[in-house]
Structure formats: C-alpha cells, structure tokens
Amino acid sequence: MALFRKILVANRGEIACRVMRTARRLGIATVAVYSDADAGAPHVRMADAAHRIGPPAPSESYLQAARVIEAARSSGAEAVHPGYGFLSENAAFAEACAEAGLVFIGPPPAAIRAMGLKGAAKALMEKAGVPVVPGYHGDDQSPELLAAEAARIGYPVLIKAVAGGGGKGMRRVDRPAEFAAALDGARREARGAFGDDKVLIEKYLVKPRHIEIQVFADMQGNAVHLFERDCSLQRRHQKVIEEAPAPGMPPAMREAMGRAAVAAARAIGYVGAGTVEFIADVAEGLRPDAFYFMEMNTRLQVEHPVTEMITGQDLVEWQIRVAAGQRLPLDQEALAIDGHAFEARVYAEDPARGFLPSIGRLLRLRPPAEGPHVRVDSGVVEGDSVTPHYDPMIAKLIVWDRDRASALRHLASALERFEVAGLTSNVDFLGAVARHPAFAAGDVDTGFIERHRGELLPEAAAPGQRALAVAAAGVLLERAQQARAQAARSGDPHSPWSEADGWRLNDLGRADLRFLSAEGEHGVSVHYLTRGWRFEIGGARLEVQAEMDGDGRLAVEIDGVRLSATLVRHGGELTLLMPGETARLSLFDPLAVTDDDEGAGDLVAAPMPGRIIQVLAAPGLDVAKGQPLLILEAMKMEHTIAAPRAGTIEKIAYAAGDQVAEGATLLTFRREE
Numbered sequence: 001m002a003l004f005r006k007i008l009v010a011n012r013g014e015i016a017c018r019v020m021r022t023a024r025r026l027g028i029a030t031v032a033v034y035s036d037a038d039a040g041a042p043h044v045r046m047a048d049a050a051h052r053i054g055p056p057a058p059s060e061s062y063l064q065a066a067r068v069i070e071a072a073r074s075s076g077a078e079a080v081h082p083g084y085g086f087l088s089e090n091a092a093f094a095e096a097c098a099e100a101g102l103v104f105i106g107p108p109p110a111a112i113r114a115m116g117l118k119g120a121a122k123a124l125m126e127k128a129g130v131p132v133v134p135g136y137h138g139d140d141q142s143p144e145l146l147a148a149e150a151a152r153i154g155y156p157v158l159i160k161a162v163a164g165g166g167g168k169g170m171r172r173v174d175r176p177a178e179f180a181a182a183l184d185g186a187r188r189e190a191r192g193a194f195g196d197d198k199v200l201i202e203k204y205l206v207k208p209r210h211i212e213i214q215v216f217a218d219m220q221g222n223a224v225h226l227f228e229r230d231c232s233l234q235r236r237h238q239k240v241i242e243e244a245p246a247p248g249m250p251p252a253m254r255e256a257m258g259r260a261a262v263a264a265a266r267a268i269g270y271v272g273a274g275t276v277e278f279i280a281d282v283a284e285g286l287r288p289d290a291f292y293f294m295e296m297n298t299r300l301q302v303e304h305p306v307t308e309m310i311t312g313q314d315l316v317e318w319q320i321r322v323a324a325g326q327r328l329p330l331d332q333e334a335l336a337i338d339g340h341a342f343e344a345r346v347y348a349e350d351p352a353r354g355f356l357p358s359i360g361r362l363l364r365l366r367p368p369a370e371g372p373h374v375r376v377d378s379g380v381v382e383g384d385s386v387t388p389h390y391d392p393m394i395a396k397l398i399v400w401d402r403d404r405a406s407a408l409r410h411l412a413s414a415l416e417r418f419e420v421a422g423l424t425s426n427v428d429f430l431g432a433v434a435r436h437p438a439f440a441a442g443d444v445d446t447g448f449i450e451r452h453r454g455e456l457l458p459e460a461a462a463p464g465q466r467a468l469a470v471a472a473a474g475v476l477l478e479r480a481q482q483a484r485a486q487a488a489r490s491g492d493p494h495s496p497w498s499e500a501d502g503w504r505l506n507d508l509g510r511a512d513l514r515f516l517s518a519e520g521e522h523g524v525s526v527h528y529l530t531r532g533w534r535f536e537i538g539g540a541r542l543e544v545q546a547e548m549d550g551d552g553r554l555a556v557e558i559d560g561v562r563l564s565a566t567l568v569r570h571g572g573e574l575t576l577l578m579p580g581e582t583a584r585l586s587l588f589d590p591l592a593v594t595d596d597d598e599g600a601g602d603l604v605a606a607p608m609p610g611r612i613i614q615v616l617a618a619p620g621l622d623v624a625k626g627q628p629l630l631i632l633e634a635m636k637m638e639h640t641i642a643a644p645r646a647g648t649i650e651k652i653a654y655a656a657g658d659q660v661a662e663g664a665t666l667l668t669f670r671r672e673e
C-alpha cells in the first residue's frame, strides 16, 4: 500500500512539529491548522501549508471538527493525524473524517468509544480477563450510593471522572467526612473540562507505580507491544519524568503486562498506536500478580519518545504505515530493548507555588544541543509566549544511553544546560529530581515528589553571595558595553569612556548596586580594581572578574573559582541562569518606588488570570494561615487560594463566576495594629 501524499496535522505545539518531522522524512506533504494565537507558531512555519481555523480558545479552533475537516478537504490532504489531546480521542471526529473521505490516523471509532469512558472500559477489561483496580464503576451516581460504595471499598479512595484525562476531575479522599465535598469538586471540574460529571470510585493504592505498555495493531490482525514505560514520577496525578524500561522490572512481570495489554487491544479490535496504563501496587515490590488496568489511551502518548529511544523505532511512522493499510513493520520477536531512556517535561510552571502554570514571554529559550544522547521535542522558540489558552508545556527533553545510570547523568547535565527565562519554569526542579539519590536508586512511586518535597523544592531563600556577585558583574559589564557604544557614537576615540576598564567609568573608583528579590533588598558595594572588582556583600569580600559575550553568557571568576552563567535582562528585571539555580532579581531603582510596602500581606492577589468558581470566606471571618479562601479556575484546573497569614477578612472583591486578571486584588485582610 502506498503511503499518503499529504496529511493534515490537527494539533499544535511540539506534537504537531513531531508528526510533521516524520511526515517530511517519508516524503509526505504536511498541512497545519492554527488559531489566531498561533499564527506565527513553529508548527505553522514548518508545514507546507497552513489553514486558520478560529480564535485562540480551543473550543473555537482546535476542537472545531468541522473546520479541521474542511481545511483537510480544501487542501487536498488524504489523512488527518490528531496528535494527543484535542480531537485525538473523539470518536465522532474519527467518524466525520471517514465520512469526508479522509483517513483518521488512529484507531477505529468503536475502539475509541470502548475506552473513552473509564467506567465502561474497566467493565470491558474485567470481561476480557484483564485485572482492574477494585472499585465501583456503575451507572447509579447518587451521592448516597457513591458514599456507601466508598465505604465498602475502604478508605482511602479515589474519585475519578469517567470522562477524565490529564489528571483532571480526580480527588483522593482519606475520610468519609471529606467525601461529599470531594465529590462536588471532582464533578464540577469534570463538568467544566469534559462536559460530563459522571464519576467512578476506586481503591486508592498508597504505594503505586504507574507502568504503561505501548501497544500497536494493524488491520491484518497483528498486535504487538513495545514494552513498558514507567511514569510514576508525577505531581497532581500528572506525569513529570518518564522512563523506559521500568527500573527493576522482573522479566516475568514485563511478559505478563505485555500479554495483558495486547489482550486488551485485541478485545476491542484495536488498530494503530495505543497505551494501556496499569497501576502496580509496590507495597511488596514489583510482582507479576499485583498490577491492575487503569485506562487505555487510544492515541499517541506524550511520552512515546522514550519507547522510540529504546526500540529504535519511529512510532509516528508506524502510525502512518498502519493507517495506510500496511502491516506492522516488526513482529514481537524482532522487537528488543536497547539501553535506557528518560523524558522530562519542561513546563512553564512554578513548582514552589503548587506547580501553578506560569504564563509570559520566553525571553530566552535555549535547550541543550541535540546529539546521539539528547533529543529535544519542542513547539515554541525564544520570543514566543506561553498563553493561558493551551497546555503550558515548553519542551520535552529526552535522553538515552546504554544503561540507566548513564542516561540519568545525561538527563541531569542536559537540564543544567537548559536555559529558560521570562517566566517561571520547572527546569531546576527537574534537575533536583534527576540528581536525587533515591531517584538514582530507582526507588520511584507516585508519592516520590511529595515524600522528597523538602529536598526537591527548597524553601525560597534570599539569593546567595554567588548569585549576587554574578548579577553585579553582569550589570557592570553591561554598563561598560553601553558606555563604549555611546563613546563610539560620540565619535571621540580618545574619550576615557571608550576604555573598558571599570575604574575609569567611575570617578570615585567605587559604586553601589542594590538588588531586590522576593526576600528583600540586597546591596553589593563595588570597588573597581585594575582588573575586575572587589565586591562587598553582606560583610563578605569577594574578588571578581568577568567577561560577557553578546548573547548574555558570562564567564565569571569569584575568588579564583570559575563558573558560567547567563544573564537575561528585561528592563530592570534580571534573570540569572546558573547550573541548577535560577535567580530572579530586580535592579533597585529608587525613583520607581511609589507604594509603601507596609500593606504587604494585607491583600491576596490572583496568581494567574482565571474565573472565580467558589468563595469560601466572607468579610469579618477570622481565618487561619493556609485556610482555603477562594477557588480559581484557570487553565482548566482548579486552584485553591489559601490565606497567606492568619487574620480577619475585610473585603472580598469578586463573586463566584467573575473573571479576574492576573495580579487582581481578590480580597483584603483587616489591617492589624
């Protein structure tokens, strides 16, 4: 069977670019679709043709099946690749493609439907003899019955939206008294994200590992698995770092899981790429009889690259070949695991603030260079913005080597070289995980991040001497560069300003710099030396020399110790990227200060734009530090806004249903004497 001549990619970001890369290699022309927010996005530039399909909101663009299909028809595409998310698991869309004479590069609609709702999928798998997590997945959704089922299953339990995905609509409940409120929250989130508030209830496994199997099937009835991925490293039930193979996987268990996954695929007449997600109870280690079916994702998975790295296969190529009617490229016996791979999801989010998404412009985005050990899948470039409209993933960093320890070294060092500035990213956090001894030992389960929180998320601390010295050196070098440029413009080559030596730039031979961080003000007094400076920082004296290239990269020597760093400057805001550490400072400008900061702590501001969905406090109420005050829905997730301190609420500025801007004052505390 011949492959397609042209395909449309019904997605955006890294996955759209990823699919187009393979299409191009196979000589297939590509068509992109884009929303107004993505008119200049990399996936649009990469495609041979691109069609606008609507405004930024996904519901008005990437989820508009009819517009996507119209774009495919008018561009002459023969097939549609849906990527992940958006329309990828939408059976009606797969059907509409077929009706329009387009090949949907994915499973048959019936297979998508069979796995679309978690409850029905579990019932089906039980029938097919695949072990499932004990729980309730019936049609009766009355709160009383659900509470009774939870009691029968035994606490802790997990409430899951049957239509859920991406960790949304999920609540762990530890005590019967908390059940009703958790059910409300899960239902509300599910209704908002999936338009369906049905839930199921499961036994919550307290020490679980998430291990999933990549499966593939063709139209000729062949089905294989491409081994497992371990995705246990999660926050808020969402994957952070994935790896293949799973550390410590006994061959008998791999065998049993692979068999169960292929049975699951066969039970629903599967075709194409799919992932069967299992949860393994590791209270007694990995055992071939202690894993349970959780759900099947009937699409390409975000973390598919780790499987590609250990099998040497291109899964998008497999998808395209199978969709064109070809046989699976390889049989089970021809597939083998070679080496070890990790994937780290680099997100625009703030791990120190509950992994809250962060939006803004990527003033700097320099992933490490790609090579035999390092792959970077990204859908944004420096200068692009991360907006609240879409998933805040910046890139996926994938590494490979012969064994786990070596691959992990590549992961840690590649993360140290990964430069992101302009918004808060999780790069330092990922680096801390990659360097953690328990992670190196393969001691992973879904509680890893919570358990090691203290070491992975250090308390916010004032910038250290090293950071301040590097920042000061960068600022001084920038000033010298500006002075030189000014001298060149003034046309007097003999002006003392055209000399780069610092001491000539300042009559007194000294100067003071003041920086602000979230933790306060930090002074650096500067004494110019013939070469470099002597800095006084909080009583300590440091001799510093530095050079900076035109790209913000600094080579700094502090008391004879060299280090490299990058300084990104945006007005008075500085971001300092050092290996494993990012510092954000502002250069203190006395004229810019208008507000007194006595009011700090008296108000609570919106951490991101969103919609207030519930107000849990009222004027006059005495609250404790950490007490939930408001629930904000942003980026399809619910965020609880808690009291920054104990006190009495004075005023609440918004009501449920109100839209709020980032930084808007949500409520104020009564001032204490």
Ligand code: ADP
Binding pocket: 084, 085, 086, 163, 164, 165, 166, 167, 194, 238, 239, 297, 300, 301, 302, 303, 391
């Ligand atoms: P994976 O297991 O591949 O990581 P996720 O469940 O995390 O899959 O989802 C992958 C992507 O698809 C994420 O960007 C997520 O936000 C999005 N996504 C998942 N399920 C849905 C859904 N039902 N509707 C819209 N987007 C979804």
Ligand code: ADP
Binding pocket: 133, 158, 160, 164, 165, 166, 167, 168, 202, 203, 204, 205, 206, 208, 210, 234, 237, 238, 277, 279, 294, 295, 446
């Ligand atoms: P989603 O569709 O959002 O991906 P899943 O059912 O795949 O939902 O579950 C997501 C994650 O939640 C799992 O990877 C796991 O960490 C956790 N989880 C799911 N079910 C259980 C359970 N029964 N006990 C403990 N943790 C669970």
Ligand code: MG
Binding pocket: 166, 277, 295
């Ligand atoms: Mg899942």
